[in-house]
Amino acid sequence: MRLLRQLELGFRDTDILSVVAGVGDPGAAVSPESFQAVYSKHQDVDLEEKARELLRTNGACRIAMEIRVEWNARLKTCAGRADYSCKLISLNPRLCDHGATEIDRTLRHEIAHLLAHFRAGHRRILPHGIEWQQACRDLGVADEERCHNLPFPVCERVRRYLYKCPNCQCEFPRVRRARRAVACLECCRAHNGGEFDARFRLRLVSIR
Structure with a gap:
């Protein structure tokens, strides 16, 4: 059976994790111990501030103050997720194994979803359509791919x-x-x- 694609509708300029890693290398990995110590409540105020700045810079001031960024351990295979209705970005804690550069890229990927929906208003758009692609360019990740290629564990689930x-x-x-x-x-x-x-x-x- 062929598996075809579906169309579904439903910071300061500094090292993002320097506070965690304690180094200035944006590609440095973050230890699980450091991550748990800083993000025990999952909310990330530094990434929220970065997201607000990026949204304001791109004319989305209305949703900039509502944005929330959290680390969600329930995410298993996806790097991040954006929920426009809740103005919420969820990130996979496994991103910390791949350094601040990957976290920044994933954050901008998810912000692009929110920005695209904000610009579209009530118009229905593709999740990774031309609106999202333009938002990625405006956010500095013009070559962003639809899906990540990080070595996250794959969970096989029954397609009922x-x-x-x-x-x-x-x-x-x-x-x-x-x-x-x-x-x-x-x-x-x-x-x-x-x-x-x-x-x-x-x-x-x-x-x-």
């Missing part, structure tokens, strides 16, 4: 929910039931310029 595109009939197995509108990316690209189109909204056909 099978969705199908009503147009091309391609199947999309998912671990969780879709809570928001999900459409076939290839059909949206082929027939609607890459924008979400309800004609290609995936339909749940079976639950295993």
